[in-house]
Amino acid sequence: MLNFTFHNPTRILFGEGRIADLGGEIPSGARVLITYGGGSVVKTGTLDEVKAALQNVTVFEFGGIEPNPTYETLMQAVELARRECIDFLLAVGGGSVIDGTKFIAAAIPFVGEPWDILAKRAPIQSAVPFGSVLTLPATGSEMNSGSVITKGATQDKLAFMHPLLFPVFSVLDPTRTYTLPPRQVANGVVDAFVHIAEQYLTYPVDARVQDRFAEGLLLTLVEEGPKALAEPGNYDVRANLMWTATLALNGLIGAGVPQDWATHMLGHELTALHGLDHAQTLAIVLPAMLQVRRTQKRDKLLQYAERVWNLRDGSEDERIDAAIRHTRAFFESLGVPTRLADYGIGAEAIPPLLDKLAQHGMTALGERQDVTLEQSRQVYELALSS
């Protein structure tokens, strides 16, 4: 096991009806800016439920945070927050809204150009505290300190994280996910799956608990993902998916083990240049990445084959082939295609993707920093069509 530091101070309020407990989590007298996305939280009544739970605070609202939240939109919220002396933020939505709110939280007190937090790794000295009400289980942003922001002007999609950016609390009410469109449910399952894979499918360091936990989360996604699409109102299915997606990226399964994240980096460029959903890009890149990196990931791929897919017969290479095939089939079974061709993207798209990777310094990716641009090219090429 590798040495690690683990610290996750976010308080989780989990279960049906927990939005009603929000009031006690925000300081009395706070000036609260509620942030949300395209308006589904208005339509579903979640926003009203949230506002009804707030007590003795002054409430402001900022809607319109888009999927893959942009710097340009978020800076409007920063200006509003500075103008109104906001001292608490409350994100109501999915990972994009929470990620965006983390940027707002850091940008409000930031001296200088806030984009430098992403582009230049400018140090964060303070942040406005914030909580979240999660409506889409997927990214894990509700219980971590990371965020991914896109600059619309240049199509740069960059990540940052900081210990001050853990939500103070997050409310996870599974019933709030009943009305999600199937595409978002499926995307959430794929997103959580690939988060786990990035922390699990590397090389063994005899970290048995982390491996068992990762496998337990993957098994839960395999068991519950299809049911979530078939039975949208099944509480326990939604509850299991919600808690799985949170635990997939809250630092726990990644503590003390190597981490990859190459799939995410290649995926981010696909979203930035072609507008694909984040999860779609992961479903495209992961199977190809596992194929290209099968030698380096051999031991963990064999463990994955046995413990997640119960593949025990055949040669080692046959079991690895089957595990990758099962992974792809699982994504496809959820309605998420796994080839670039399925999204109308051809070979001519690859050079610009590689240029963007190079421009973002993504030339030595993966758990051993040995995924070169040449290997990334192989991954994109292998992902073109079946």
Next chain:
Amino acid sequence: MLNFTFHNPTRILFGEGRIADLGGEIPSGARVLITYGGGSVVKTGTLDEVKAALQNVTVFEFGGIEPNPTYETLMQAVELARRECIDFLLAVGGGSVIDGTKFIAAAIPFVGEPWDILAKRAPIQSAVPFGSVLTLPATGSEMNSGSVITKGATQDKLAFMHPLLFPVFSVLDPTRTYTLPPRQVANGVVDAFVHIAEQYLTYPVDARVQDRFAEGLLLTLVEEGPKALAEPGNYDVRANLMWTATLALNGLIGAGVPQDWATHMLGHELTALHGLDHAQTLAIVLPAMLQVRRTQKRDKLLQYAERVWNLRDGSEDERIDAAIRHTRAFFESLGVPTRLADYGIGAEAIPPLLDKLAQHGMTALGERQDVTLEQSRQVYELALSS
């Protein structure tokens, strides 16, 4: 899944050499009381290593906290701390030292008789912050807010917990456990095992992640426990055990599921009246408890049989019998006997044990509060001899 609140703010510094990082975790200028037990941390050099890591603080020491820490001993530390205006505590040792330090932390600012915190559930308003350096993986006290204290005068062993009593940080260096006597290593494995059982072997609520995590921890104990005894200097084995014991009782696997704890309550009385090690009492009580409660726990016992012990053949009752037999054999294989007779305790001991349970209000125990004194009597009787 049941509704839950999960919050665990303890920062974990895990790995070889992490004691050196202590300095940065304690406020500069603090007046620090280091607490420890019988002196093994002096002999092994761990205490010196801790003191060398402390910077810009004034250090005081209080040794002699016993296994099953007593109110009488701890109050001496409280007096010292009050006299010296201690504002940070640092526990160096195992669960008893950390549990004791939690009581000291709460008692220092307590107005009135601190035993009332346990005996009368007197409310805690504040506590002195504290950290820990763990030397014995077992109780999980290093990452939870609970504590068990014994009043020597009356042999009352009682538990309390409070959100203010999470360690601010805990250092987990597996190499610090190399010199533990085999009995303490075995006890630690049993203790962690039963902590997990108390949160897992109840009734199903379709909490799949919690079940998978509990099973992963149990499997790790089964795999690594015997190796820890056979290869005391195997770093990865010690690391896996240490992290498993912490995660066995940090709130995670118990969030959203029923919890039992009847085995612990019956065990506490055995320690209080007969001086058995805490883990010995658990090894005695758990197999008998599972036998007596096999109807109420049927579904989870069958799941446990299959997923932890790989028992798939025979009737349901045969698989449950085998699972209980495997559990007992596992404890025995570690050198921890599982019958009262093995410790020289006979049937005449049972009425006083039941009297103590009654006196402590333990008349409706378990995940459904239906373990009566009569059932506790059956458990003790079944545990007498093979």
